[in-house]
Amino acid sequence: MRFYEYESKQLFAKRGIPLPKGSQVARTAHEAQRIASDIGGAVVLKSQVLSGGRMKAGGVLFADDEEEAESAARLILDLEINGQRPRGVLVESRQPVAQEYYLGITWDGIAKRPVMIFSDMGGIDIEEVAEKYPEHVAKRHFSNLLPFSDHKAKELIAAVGVQGSDLNRLTRIAAPLAHLFQEYGLTLAEINPIARLEDGSFVALDGHVDMEAEVRGEHRALLEELGIGEDETRQARPPTSFELAGKRINDVDHRGVAGNVTEFDGTLGLIIGAGGGSLTLFDAVRNHGGHPANYCEIGGNPSVSKVCELTKLILAKPGVEKIAVMMNVVSNTRVDLVARGVIKGVLESGEDPGERIAIFRIPGSWETDGFKILDKYGVEYCDRAVSMYEAAGRAVAKMQSA
Amino acid sequence: MSILITRNTTVIIQGITGREAVTMTREGLDYGTRIIGGVTPGRGGREVHGVPVYDTVEAISSKSRVDASVVSVPPAFTRDAVFEAIEAGVKLIVVVTENIPRGQVAQMVELADQRGARIIGPNCLGVLSPGEAKVGGLGGRAEDARKAFTKGVVGVMSRSGGMTTEICNTLTAAGLGQSTAVSIGGDAIIGQAYAELMPLFEADPQTQAIAIYSEPGGRMEADLARWKVENDSRLPVVAFMAGRFMDEMPGMRFGHAGTIVEGKADTTVEKIERLNEAGIAVAERIEDIPALIEQQLATAG
Amino acid sequence: MAIFIRIDVDGALAADAGAARQLCEVCPVDIFSTPDGGALEIVDDNVDECTLCELCLQVGKPGQVSIVKLYDDDAVLQRT
Numbered sequence: 001m002r003f004y005e006y007e008s009k010q011l012f013a014k015r016g017i018p019l020p021k022g023s024q025v026a027r028t029a030h031e032a033q034r035i036a037s038d039i040g041g042a043v044v045l046k047s048q049v050l051s052g053g054r055m056k057a058g059g060v061l062f063a064d065d066e067e068e069a070e071s072a073a074r075l076i077l078d079l080e081i082n083g084q085r086p087r088g089v090l091v092e093s094r095q096p097v098a099q100e101y102y103l104g105i106t107w108d109g110i111a112k113r114p115v116m117i118f119s120d121m122g123g124i125d126i127e128e129v130a131e132k133y134p135e136h137v138a139k140r141h142f143s144n145l146l147p148f149s150d151h152k153a154k155e156l157i158a159a160v161g162v163q164g165s166d167l168n169r170l171t172r173i174a175a176p177l178a179h180l181f182q183e184y185g186l187t188l189a190e191i192n193p194i195a196r197l198e199d200g201s202f203v204a205l206d207g208h209v210d211m212e213a214e215v216r217g218e219h220r221a222l223l224e225e226l227g228i229g230e231d232e233t234r235q236a237r238p239p240t241s242f243e244l245a246g247k248r249i250n251d252v253d254h255r256g257v258a259g260n261v262t263e264f265d266g267t268l269g270l271i272i273g274a275g276g277g278s279l280t281l282f283d284a285v286r287n288h289g290g291h292p293a294n295y296c297e298i299g300g301n302p303s304v305s306k307v308c309e310l311t312k313l314i315l316a317k318p319g320v321e322k323i324a325v326m327m328n329v330v331s332n333t334r335v336d337l338v339a340r341g342v343i344k345g346v347l348e349s350g351e352d353p354g355e356r357i358a359i360f361r362i363p364g365s366w367e368t369d370g371f372k373i374l375d376k377y378g379v380e381y382c383d384r385a386v387s388m389y390e391a392a393g394r395a396v397a398k399m400q401s402a
Numbered sequence: 403m404s405i406l407i408t409r410n411t412t413v414i415i416q417g418i419t420g421r422e423a424v425t426m427t428r429e430g431l432d433y434g435t436r437i438i439g440g441v442t443p444g445r446g447g448r449e450v451h452g453v454p455v456y457d458t459v460e461a462i463s464s465k466s467r468v469d470a471s472v473v474s475v476p477p478a479f480t481r482d483a484v485f486e487a488i489e490a491g492v493k494l495i496v497v498v499t500e501n502i503p504r505g506q507v508a509q510m511v512e513l514a515d516q517r518g519a520r521i522i523g524p525n526c527l528g529v530l531s532p533g534e535a536k537v538g539g540l541g542g543r544a545e546d547a548r549k550a551f552t553k554g555v556v557g558v559m560s561r562s563g564g565m566t567t568e569i570c571n572t573l574t575a576a577g578l579g580q581s582t583a584v585s586i587g588g589d590a591i592i593g594q595a596y597a598e599l600m601p602l603f604e605a606d607p608q609t610q611a612i613a614i615y616s617e618p619g620g621r622m623e624a625d626l627a628r629w630k631v632e633n634d635s636r637l638p639v640v641a642f643m644a645g646r647f648m649d650e651m652p653g654m655r656f657g658h659a660g661t662i663v664e665g666k667a668d669t670t671v672e673k674i675e676r677l678n679e680a681g682i683a684v685a686e687r688i689e690d691i692p693a694l695i696e697q698q699l700a701t702a703g
Numbered sequence: 704m705a706i707f708i709r710i711d712v713d714g715a716l717a718a719d720a721g722a723a724r725q726l727c728e729v730c731p732v733d734i735f736s737t738p739d740g741g742a743l744e745i746v747d748d749n750v751d752e753c754t755l756c757e758l759c760l761q762v763g764k765p766g767q768v769s770i771v772k773l774y775d776d777d778a779v780l781q782r783t
Contacts (some may be wrong), residue, residue: 049709067503107504109620112511112591126667144508148763185503187590214477214503214659236653262656275588275657276562280688282656286647295656299564304752328568329550331527331542332422340751342624346705364567365542367457369755373707373774386570387689421731 001211001232004048006090007226008207011184012191015176018203020044020094032073035091037066047076048087050234057081062094083237085254099192100205102126102137104172105181113141114181116174118156122193123205136160148178169202170194170275184222185215242317246296249309256302256333258310258341266291268358268399269314269323271307271342274299277328278390284392285324288398293320301333308348309342315349315356322358324395329384335362335370343377354378360397361391404531404582405557405602405609406494406522407470413537414459414492414508415440416483417475418450422498422539426474427451432544435555438466441483462491470494472538477501480524484510488519496538497523497593501659507591514593521593525659526586528564530570537648538584541567552581554693557603557637559596560615561588561658562644566578568688569613576692581589581609588658589618596626604635611695612639618648619661623673627680638698639682641689646670705750707774710734711758713767717743722763729758755780 006025024041026032036043047059063069076089100122110114119137121129130137138159142152153174181189190208195205246261272281278297346353363384374381418440434591439462446457480499498548528538532553541547550571560566563585603609649669655662674684683694715723723743726735759760760782770780
């Protein structure tokens with residue numbers, strides 16, 4: 001879950017990481033003008049969207065006084081960037097920069113440790129710097145069992161040749177960032193760039209913070225303080241009402257999963273699972289030239305009512321002609337309970353299961369009972385002798401002949 | 403031989419009185435696994451399918467040898483349960499629980515590294531050595547597990563629990579048995595990724611080939627490719643790559659917690675390239691895996 | 704309306720408060736209830752959630768509780 005720049009900076013401030021003077025978010029041009037007047041002098045105005053490339057898109061503007069700030073804010077607040085309306089405009093003091101640095105902390109899945117990365121070439125893409133100027137990038141893993149110790153940050157920063165009081169000042173930014181990373185279960189904490197101003201002081205010019213969904217409950221107080229709502233998934237795009245309805249169905253009870261619904265614009269509704277099976281089946285449907293209406297995951301033996309409600313939701317989606325119910329060979333999720341759920345869902349939608357269900361391919365646990373249910377309602381099904389790929393092909397073929 | 407577990411492995415189940423753990427206990431016993439005890443704090447003295455329940459791991463480990471533990475407790479209690487098993491000297495810990503924060507997983511793995519223990523998972527279904535034992539829910543009921551998993555020469559590793567069974571079932575149908583199947587877990591950080599289990603398969607005379615299931619996100623496929631080349635592995639590897647559609651949808655999370663495309667290296671296209679460079683064949687469909695393995699075995703032998 | 708499963712409970716057993724309480728306890732999907740601690744009721748909304756665990760069949764005498772699979776020619780499950 002990505003934080004907006006202004007939220008990232010509010011987090012940085014909690015541990016005393018220095019920010020540019022002012023640094024407040026405005027929701028209206030008038031508010032931006034007031035903030036600029038409080039700061040006095042030159043300011044920078046930055047669109048608050050969860051997307052890169054703001055500068056190029058015209059989402060970052062400079063102003064010399066409060067009147068200019070007002071009109072710049074008006075432009076930014078009206079500007080959509082990569083399909084996103086800005087959440088607001090961040091207004092900060094603009095001061096002359098002597099040098100820019102990069103500082104980031106993320107997880108290394110291979111080392112299974114947090115890794116801190118530092119470069120004295122900030123402001124540009126760090127992967128690019130690492131490729132072209134490896135001697136300007138240093139990395140250090142650190143323990144997640146021991147409390148973070150400043151010397152780790154110092155070693156890292158010194159490794160690219162930073163010395164003297166700069167070394168100490170940068171350490172006093174890097175160490176608190178590591179503390180924040182550990183305290184709030186972050187998956188990314190990045191300051192790019194850190195600027196050394198002409199007066200020798202350092203400030204965090206831009207920030208990017210990601211938090212994983214798993215720790216949201218633990219940090220509810222922080223999220224509330226930052227004004228991040230429960231429904232804000234902060235994925236690459238905001239959830240659709242169809243997706244939110246899917247989430248509500250899954251949250252009704254804790255028996256299994258019938259969720260992670262993602263909307264697509266096709267005609268074949270999918271009830272698929274589980275995690276890996278869904279990825280495999282979605283690829284298979286597309287490979288056969290099919291047009292999925294949705295992605296979803298069922299697994300962990302969901303209740304009959306959850307599967308029933310999910311079926312109704314998908315059938316009610318405009319454009320959906322048929323649904324395909326497919327999973328890998330199941331051992332925990334029960335074939336009979338899924339069969340009951342989808343058939344009930346189709347019936348409660350006032351439709352004929354034999355007509356609406358293109359194919360049912362879930363072999364495994366309790367399949368004998370499951371197949372009896374499917375027989376009774378005239379639903380076409382197959383057992384493990386038919387591969388996932390083949391089953392997806394049959395569903396797509398039915399759509400094309402219909 | 404198999405890797406990680408045999409019929410002689412002594413197993414305990416932490417959280418044994420929970421809904422899923424009760425089922426897992428029954429299935430494991432039916433399969434022939436030596437489940438010698440279970441732990442649920444405050445429930446000591448009871449039995450689950452004839453397996454005695456204790457309040458602590460130490461209560462068991464002080465009396466008997468405990469080779470492996472399955473941890474099936476809610477996310478908020480998982481780190482504590484894993485630490486408890488490590489400190490009691492258990493060397494193989496299978497963590498079934500899903501939705502554990504990354505920072506906590508890293509702490510478990512770090513402590514395990516220090517104490518010479520091995521963590522499988524989290525967010526996995528466990529380990530199954532056909533004809534020997536099954537530790538965790540992998541394969542489900544004993545009769546279902548015997549249908550899908552058969553003894554043979556292929557080592558299987560999968561980031562998806564369900565697809566572990568699907569792949570083994572496909573291998574079995576083609577007459578290829580398995581030495582050991584490991585559901586390694588779907589999270590971004592897991593105790594044992596492909597490259598960490600490869601030395602075990604490499605040293606296992608029963609294993610003649612490897613099949614893996616992989617997904618977008620992370621670098622563990624690239625790390626497997628690196629390991630295979632650096633160690634001049636004797637084992638041919640065949641991979642299946644799911645989630646190819648995700649390449650077009652960066653930043654979206656599908657499937658498992660570890661499955662997200664955040665950079666170029668996370669994409670399936672890039673991963674397939676890395677695997678191919680190391681001589682690892684990538685199957686287009688699950689049902690193509692057996693033939694690719696046969697081909698590689700024929701070339702090797 | 705349940706369409707896959709029907710649960711039949713013998714009248715005498717349903718009237719037995721102890722047995723009714725036992726039924727409520729053993730069912731993992733809450734098919735039985737005793738509103739106001741009184742007579743046994745079958746919760747229709749939950750009947751199709753039945754996992755065929757057969758724990759309810761152990762309550763009372765054999766045959767006093769039965770599970771009917773409506774999708775399998777009304778096949779009856781009873782304790783024998």
